[in-house]
Amino acid sequence: MSEPALLAVDIGNTNVTLGVFCYREGRGTLAHHWRLATHREQTSDEVLISLKALCDLADFPVASLSDAIVSSVVPPLLPIWERASAKLLGRAPLVVGTGIKTGMPVRYENPREVGADRIVMAVAAFELLGGPVIAVDFGTATTFDCVSAKGEYLGGAIFPGILVAMEALFSHTSMLHRIEIARPRSVIGRTTTQSLQS
Numbered sequence: 001m002s003e004p005a006l007l008a009v010d011i012g013n014t015n016v017t018l019g020v021f022c023y024r025e026g027r028g029t030l031a032h033h034w035r036l037a038t039h040r041e042q043t044s045d046e047v048l049i050s051l052k053a054l055c056d057l058a059d060f061p062v063a064s065l066s067d068a069i070v071s072s073v074v075p076p077l078l079p080i081w082e083r084a085s086a087k088l089l090g091r092a093p094l095v096v097g098t099g100i101k102t103g104m105p106v107r108y109e110n111p112r113e114v115g116a117d118r119i120v121m122a123v124a125a126f127e128l129l130g131g132p133v134i135a136v137d138f139g140t141a142t143t144f145d146c147v148s149a150k151g152e153y154l155g156g157a158i159f160p161g162i163l164v165a166m167e168a169l170f171s172h173t174s175m176l177h178r179i180e181i182a183r184p185r186s187v188i189g190r191t192t193t194q195s196l197q198s
Helices: 044-057 075-089 116-129 162-171 192-197
Strands: 005-011 015-024 027-037 065-072 094-096 133-138 141-147 153-160
Touching (some): 065 075, 065 116, 094 116, 116 133
Antiparallel strands (some): 133 141, 141 153
């Protein structure tokens, strides 16, 4: 039997990010990671098929998965992924949400308002880098989350993500057109496309 592995799932508004952490001697290492588009109408069977296919493509034995943890900011998808995990592992995953003990005190005025994704990012940043630290996530929303030197979640800032901001720009201007988001040759754009990319 191979070493036990943890499936970590972060369900975002645009993407579902997956990681498999393999454990040896109490230490976890990221062995595989994938990104799927978020589909709100997806069934647990479709999720299960996707998980098995991704593991097959990575030549990773799906039977090595022993546990799962799920973080979600898309409430309708949480029970779908919980069912898929239960079918795959024979038990429900650990769900990151209100009341879960992360080891990080949350100093938000109303801790129930903080998205699971923000807490997960803050805990990961503190674990990897110590504190004080700011965790930045460029997703559907761009978030900045601050952690104190003592490892306390302090709060942060939320801005429109790059794609959301670009869509707003294109839908409210007559002369600007959709472009590919790519690194421009220079920060100072010399064409409209380069200027938008900058």
